[in-house]
Amino acid sequence: MxxxxxxxxxxxxxxxxxxxxxxxxxxxxxxxxVFECRNEDCGWRGKASIEITHTIAPSDIPNPTVALPLVPRLRDLITKQAHAANG
Ligand SMILES: [Zn+2]
Incomplete structure (x- = not known):
């Protein structure tokens, strides 16, 4: 496959x-x-970093050591739900 x-x-x-x-x-x-170009005529190789920056949909099994900011849309949604629950 x-x-x-x-x-x-x-x-x-x-x-x-x-x-x-x-x-x-x-x-x-x-x-x-570490990335490597597939083009044998090029031959470039280099480093890259990948950083996870935001939560778009929260995990159902969250890791307590991970604190990621929510994307604004999700943050607004949770804030509205909290307001609805409070009153
Ligand atoms: Zn290349």
Whole structure:
């Protein structure tokens, strides 16, 4: 079975899709990865970081050590629900 990743990251030099060589999670929300260009004529290799910045839909099994800000839409929704519950 082949998994097609629809969210490709292009090489900054030639635009061909990059391949992840390795990735390392430094914290639950921060990861560093080494990318390699798939274009043999290019040969670029580099590092990238991936940081999870916001919650769009909350987890049903939340990790207590992870405190992520909510996206504004979700924050407004929770605030309205709290107001409704209070009165
Ligand atoms: Zn390239």
């Amino acid at each position: 082949t998994v097609q990743n629809r969210h490709r990251i292009p090489c900054p030099h030639c635009g061909v899709n990059l391949r992840v060589r390795k990735s390392q999670g430094l914290t639950p929300v921060y990861r560093e990865a």
